[in-house]
Amino acid sequence: MRGRPARPTRVEALEASETQAALLRLIPAAVIVRRLDGTVLWWNEGAQDLYGWSAEAALGRRTHRLLNTGFEEGTIHTQQAELETEGNWEGRLRHLTATGRTVTVLSRQVVYRPVHGSEDDVEVLEVNTDITAVRAAEVSLALNEQRFRAQFTQSAVGQAVRGLDGSLIAVNNAFARIIGRHPEELVGRLVEPDLMHPSDVPLVHQQIAGLFSGDAGYYTHETRLRHAEGHWVDVEATVSLVRDAEDRPEHLIVVAVDISQRRLAEQARDHAAAALAERNIALEEANRLKLDIIGMLGHEISNPLAAILGHADELAADLHDDSPAAQAAAVIARQARRLDEIVGEALAMVSIDAGSFSANRRPVSLRAALGKAVESFSDRPVPILGPDATVLFNPGHLQQAVVNLLSNAAKYAGGAASIRVEPAGDRVYIRVEDHGPGVPGEFRSRLFDRLSRAERDAASVRGTGLGLYIVRSLARANHGDVRHEPHPTGGSVFIVECERA
Numbered sequence: 459m460r461g462r463p464a465r466p467t468r469v470e471a472l473e474a475s476e477t478q479a480a481l482l483r484l485i486p487a488a489v490i491v492r493r494l495d496g497t498v499l500w501w502n503e504g505a506q507d508l509y510g511w512s513a514e515a516a517l518g519r520r521t522h523r524l525l526n527t528g529f530e531e532g533t534i535h536t537q538q539a540e541l542e543t544e545g546n547w548e549g550r551l552r553h554l555t556a557t558g559r560t561v562t563v564l565s566r567q568v569v570y571r572p573v574h575g576s577e578d579d580v581e582v583l584e585v586n587t588d589i590t591a592v593r594a595a596e597v598s599l600a601l602n603e604q605r606f607r608a609q610f611t612q613s614a615v616g617q618a619v620r621g622l623d624g625s626l627i628a629v630n631n632a633f634a635r636i637i638g639r640h641p642e643e644l645v646g647r648l649v650e651p652d653l654m655h656p657s658d659v660p661l662v663h664q665q666i667a668g669l670f671s672g673d674a675g676y677y678t679h680e681t682r683l684r685h686a687e688g689h690w691v692d693v694e695a696t697v698s699l700v701r702d703a704e705d706r707p708e709h710l711i712v713v714a715v716d717i718s719q720r721r722l723a724e725q726a727r728d729h730a731a732a733a734l735a736e737r738n739i740a741l742e743e744a745n746r747l748k749l750d751i752i753g754m755l756g757h758e759i760s761n762p763l764a765a766i767l768g769h770a771d772e773l774a775a776d777l778h779d780d781s782p783a784a785q786a787a788a789v790i791a792r793q794a795r796r797l798d799e800i801v802g803e804a805l806a807m808v809s810i811d812a813g814s815f816s817a818n819r820r821p822v823s824l825r826a827a828l829g830k831a832v833e834s835f836s837d838r839p840v841p842i843l844g845p846d847a848t849v850l851f852n853p854g855h856l857q858q859a860v861v862n863l864l865s866n867a868a869k870y871a872g873g874a875a876s877i878r879v880e881p882a883g884d885r886v887y888i889r890v891e892d893h894g895p896g897v898p899g900e901f902r903s904r905l906f907d908r909l910s911r912a913e914r915d916a917a918s919v920r921g922t923g924l925g926l927y928i929v930r931s932l933a934r935a936n937h938g939d940v941r942h943e944p945h946p947t948g949g950s951v952f953i954v955e956c957e958r959a
Contacts, residue, residue: 488563488586494541496520499581508563508588510556521584528552530562537567541582545569550593551586562593616693616714622707624648636693636716638686655682655690669699670707680717692721767791817852817935821959824849824879824886831860832877840864844879847886849956855932856956859940860888862925863952867892871949886956893949897942905942906930929954 488508491500497520501513509516509525516524522534529537530550540547547567552560563586572579610617616633618626625648629641637644637653650659658681665677676698682690695714702708770791777784825846832840834857849856860877867874871894878889897905908927926940929952933940938955945951 485585488588490516490521490584490586492521492582492584494538494569494580494582496522498524505586508555508561508586509553526554541567541569550589553586561588561590563587564589616712616716618644618712618714620649620697620710620712622709624650627709633712633714636714637683637691653683655684658682665697666699666710669697669710675699683714691716692718817855817932819850819852819936821848822851822853822856823847824888824956827853827856828860828877828879828888831857832864835861835864836868836873838873840874841876842879843876845881847879847881848959849886850959851936851938851956852932855936859929859932859954860890862929863890863954866925866952867894867950870894875949881958884958886958888954888956890952890954891945891949892951893945893947896944896948896950902942906940926952 485502486504488505489500489502490498490505492498498516498518501511501516505516506512511524521527527534528551530552532549537547537549546569547565549565551563551565553563554560565584565586567582567584569580569582572581610628610630613630614632616636617630618633619628621627625646626644629644631641634641634644644653647653650656650662654662661679662681665679668674668677676696678694678696680692680694683693685691693714694717695712697713698711700708700711770787774784774787774791777787823846825842828842832842864874867890871892873892875891875893878891880887880889906926906929908924930940933954933956937957940952940954943951943953
């Protein structure tokens with residue numbers, strides 16, 4: 459019989475042990491030699507760096523207690539049983555460091571018997587590699603994957619993952635509903651030609667080429683997808699490219715929204731806009747015809763009206779003031795002047811609305827112009843207060859504006875109380891004041907609107923509602939404006955703003 463191999467001498471065993479220890483010290487991982495019950499026999503510098511405990515602090519202590527060991531799979535008992543039966547164990551452990559930080563390690567443990575020990579001496583060589591960062595990345599990746607799947611599945615917006623070959627890899631319920639199908643019917647189908655309208659395909663290929671070449675990170679376009687019932691569905695799709703770790707295109711993410719109702723609303727809007735445009739053209743033509751007729755009638759009425767006024771004045775001059783014939787002639791003249799005023803306002807309105815209203819401005823002396831306006835309107839004198847000033851205004855426009863304000867004061871306030879000139883820098887203000895009942899508060903915002911009259915005066919005062927509208931148009935055509943303010947002692951003040959010459 460062959461004899462048993464000779465046991466190494468103690469010196470040889472010590473030398474071998476020291477050599478092994480020197481090699482273990484060079485390993486960057488944490489290396490621990492312990493008994494089966496966990497008692498630490500040896501602790502390298504890698505263990506000290508990882509756990510923060512020096513070898514002196516760790517020796518003689520049990521690793522499970524010192525490091526507060528936690529198992530991702532199994533327990534300390536299953537680990538112990540596997541070491542005893544298999545002679546090795548591998549798994550992930552959670553350890554608590556001296557600073558209170560939890561680290562995750564990949565632990566590889568092997569049972570061995572020291573060469574210098576007895577047959578009953580059993581030790582465990584434990585090599586722990588720090589994988590905390592790797593584990594955190596795995597957890598984060600898994601969490602992100604869970605979030606993506608939850609968002610993808612539950613999203614109310616249609617989403618699909620499209621392969622580079624054009625096939626659908628994954629489809630959520632919202633996307634499938636857009637085209638009247640179930641997700642499982644769509645997985646594996648080609649987007650074109652199975653689903654996309656043929657005329658949209660060339661543009662889509664161009665845009666995908668832009669994603670591949672890095673011209674853009676995503677694009678948005680409107681396209682049409684075939685519904686399960688055969689009709690086309692308008693969708694707005696945003697497509698982005700996903701690349702792998704080496705920056706190579708991997709697949710496309712498609713987010714789609716059904717815009718069929720929006721398209722119908724847009725079409726209805728366009729039809730309504732077209733109909734409205736046609737209606738506006740018809741209204742403009744009708745308005746133009748109305749203005750032409752009013753203008754024609756105004757000019758045709760002016761000639762006989764001038765004859766009526768002239769003959770009425772001649773007739774009144776030859777009659778006794780108290781005779782019935784003289785009174786009739788006075789009524790004819792008064793009504794003719796009223797008609798002449800209405801014709802003048804109508805013609806002015808036609809010019810304003812037709813856009814043919816313009817002002818040839820020149821320097822005008824205010825006191826002389828105001829005196830002429832007062833004289834032409836009434837025999838009753840109206841005091842003109844304030845200094846003289848020269849303004850840039852069309853003389854005829856200034857005359858008509860002041861006469862309209864005097865007429866307005868005569869109708870509603872018993873006549874103007876005064877006209878005041880107030881120069882202020884490069885502007886001059888003409889203030890026509892009266893002591894009448896004033897303008898009702900609820901009517902002031904519409905005071906200068908066309909054909910606008912206060913309900914309070916509509917039944918008792920004759921008028922067209924054009925006078926103040928014309929005054930404002932005349933003032934603005936001459937680079938000025940007009941406004942109203944209540945008189946401090948009662949009544950109204952109409953202020954015409956002019957540019958100083």
